[in-house]
Amino acid sequence: MTEFVEKYINPFTDYGFKKLFEAAEIAKFTPEQVRSYENSLKYYRDLKNSLDTAKEEGISEGIERGIEKGIEQIALNALKLGKPVSEIIELTGLTKEQINRLR
Numbered sequence: 001m002t003e004f005v006e007k008y009i010n011p012f013t014d015y016g017f018k019k020l021f022e023a024a025e026i027a028k029f030t031p032e033q034v035r036s037y038e039n040s041l042k043y044y045r046d047l048k049n050s051l052d053t054a055k056e057e058g059i060s061e062g063i064e065r066g067i068e069k070g071i072e073q074i075a076l077n078a079l080k081l082g083k084p085v086s087e088i089i090e091l092t093g094l095t096k097e098q099i100n101r102l103r
Contacts, residue, residue: 071092071093071094072094072102074091074092075088075091075092075094075098075099075102076102078091078092079099079102079103085099085100
């Protein structure tokens, strides 16, 4: 931690001073307090990673669903314009069955 503090944190800023103060406080911990502190950090990081992963997966799923809905809308519009199903298949990549379900 000390190497990180020396290389990347400017002690002359509020943030740097706060980080140095926290490091000094942690240095005073008993071994039991250190274990408890490390366990709480591990729990926090695990929880944060889980939430970040869920968010990324949710965004990806939302984009995928949005694209699917957009393609379906294009197919519907093409059907309304009287375009042949073969042309809609070529345009959208949907199957004949998928297009028929949109009707």
